[in-house]
Amino acid sequence: MTFAPTRPIGPARNRFLGAVYARNSSAVMSRGMLATRSSNAAIVVSGFFEPVFYLLSMGIGLGALVGTVVTTTGQEVSYAAFIAPALLAVSAMNGAIYDSTWNVFFKMNYAKLYEGMLTTSLGPLDVALGEIGLALLRGVLYALGFLIIMQSLGLNLSWTAILALPAVVLIAFGFASLGMAVTSYLTTFQQMDWINFVMLPMFLFSATFYPLSVYPEPIQWVVQALPLWHGVELIRGLTTGALSVALLGHVLYYVVMIAIGLVFTTSRLKKLFLD
């Protein structure tokens, strides 16, 4: 019996990004799916219900107190139709952050999973993309379910709502890649609480439950600098059908965020495990 590498090793090193990427992030993804099936399937399924509970409670109960709301583009919509896209963006953010912080932190520091992976031909970019890919897959499934519920409640006001699906992927990708980069700097569980401490105000203030216009102007600027606001506006534009050039700006924000996050994560993983 002879052992021959299935892929030539030499040229791979010379390829673009060859030192950090073995074009095999799907191996990391499929490992993650296997692990999900055997351990925490119930938790994964339960994650879908959270935004649904919020929609039922806030949309029905609070909607009666609030009446209608005027969106950024001047459209007057029911309160449920106003918060539903925001909840979708928030759940994309929460899922991505949870997967890229708690989950990654545990695998990195306790399960020592990445050390094992990186002793194979897998590079840090494979690991990063694989973990993020897994989070995105989950995010898309949640989003699909939520969009179906929105449709049945009559909260999708335009056919462009279907484009919310790729938008969710974009948002989740942005948060996941940045979240993983931040996690690689953390050393204890307690530091993770600070992530929640940043997420809570972002969740409440990003035009999720009421329009930005209730704030004084300086606060509006701060909110508009935060990533979640761009996500909420992007998805709200798509589900209400208010298309504008501004949507492209929101997309660009996330593209830049993804690029920064990936560069950071890859170089951190390389420094932690390979140098």
Next chain:
Amino acid sequence: MSGREVLSDAAWRERVLAGGVRPRRYGSWYVAEHRIRSMRSYGQTILATSIGNPLIYLFALGIGLATLVDANLGDDAVQGVSYLVFVAPALLGLAAVMVSAEEFTYPIMLGFKWNPIFFGMNAAPITGGQITNGILISVLARMVPTCVIYFIAMVLFGAVPSAVGILMIPIAVLTAMSVGLAIMAYTARIEQDKGQMALIMRFGITPMLLFSGTFFPLSQLPVYLQWIGWISPLWHGTELGRVISYSLAEPAWLTAVHVLYPAAIIVVCWRTSQRVFTARLNK
């Protein structure tokens, strides 16, 4: 063998029993002291969240969301008061419940399983019942100051119209303790971590937060969702808080239920927790 006393068996027995007298009497306080000291490791987060969260919630809901509600329904938007005054008792109860949810889930599991310090305590002459009591005392020591800080923030925001509103603090503690003890009666039994804690949050705490008349009167919900509020200690606590804070009109028997229901849960789940602790530690 110099320096070693020669004692009769009876004298040894007496000395050993004497050594156990103080732990037997003050065991609960020893346990509480240990847990309060261990909270120091996350003291910074406790401090930041107990000051930060009230400000964030009061600002987001009491100022932000209130703008919409009051614009739609006028200044006496909900139950004859402004939205901020309406939502404040619920936020206080919620803050206390969040402390409960944090302290009675993973830390209980930790003490039995990952860092089984309860077994260590039990090996000293401290009983399961005392360990349960010690945990209670330590959680109170964190919860009461959190509620006081929250209450002060509420007063500064102008969310408490009446002076007796200060009674909202013990009400919030009563509510949160009933939730926390119910959680502990369950978590003390868990032997294998299969994500039960995440499920408690998702199917227990979150729906309780959303369907307990917290952000809007329970009557706004369709009847088939209202039962969630009726069985939720948070709804009872919040309603009681509203009666105290702005004299929400309701029949006297209902007010009595708001006190008796959480109190009954506390008594039953406290006894249950003590039993479960004792049985598991002496298995």
